[in-house]
Amino acid sequence: MKEHLGSCHCGAVKFTVLAPLNIEVTECNCSICSKAGYLHLIVPADRFRLLQGKDNLTTYTFNTGTAQHLFCKTCGIKAFYVPRSHPDGYSVNLRCLERDGFETIGIKASNGKEWETQYPLGRGSFT
Numbered sequence: 001m002k003e004h005l006g007s008c009h010c011g012a013v014k015f016t017v018l019a020p021l022n023i024e025v026t027e028c029n030c031s032i033c034s035k036a037g038y039l040h041l042i043v044p045a046d047r048f049r050l051l052q053g054k055d056n057l058t059t060y061t062f063n064t065g066t067a068q069h070l071f072c073k074t075c076g077i078k079a080f081y082v083p084r085s086h087p088d089g090y091s092v093n094l095r096c097l098e099r100d101g102f103e104t105i106g107i108k109a110s111n112g113k114e115w116e117t118q119y120p121l122g123r124g125s126f127t
């Protein structure tokens with residue numbers, strides 16, 4: 001495990017996430033993830049630390065309102081958020097992390113478009 005540094009585009013929002021050097025992220029096909037090109041690295045809340053920019057974040061919700069989509073007010077980038085599948089954790093956008101901190105990155109598909117099929121128990125588990 002290592003602390004990986006991440007930020008939004010303008011740099012107002014900065015954070016770290018504790019994750020292995022070899023990771024597998026998910027690419028989701030749901031309405032919002034597919035439009036954003038978001039790559040999910042999902043971690044328990046205690047492995048995520050916001051360093052700066054709390055006041056620069058704004059929240060967007062839709063559908064069940066469980067997911068808290070957090071965007072930088074200045075540059076519009078969603079660098080991390082609270083996902084519907086893991087409301088007690090964070091999904092960090094791999095695209096907003098410093099890539100050279102990882103050795104290997106795998107990408108697997110997630111079928112968020114058909115929520116009940118992907119998450120028959122109503123939520124996902126942490127790996």
Ligand SMILES: [Zn+2]
Binds near residue numbers: 009010012076077
């Ligand atoms: Zn920003």
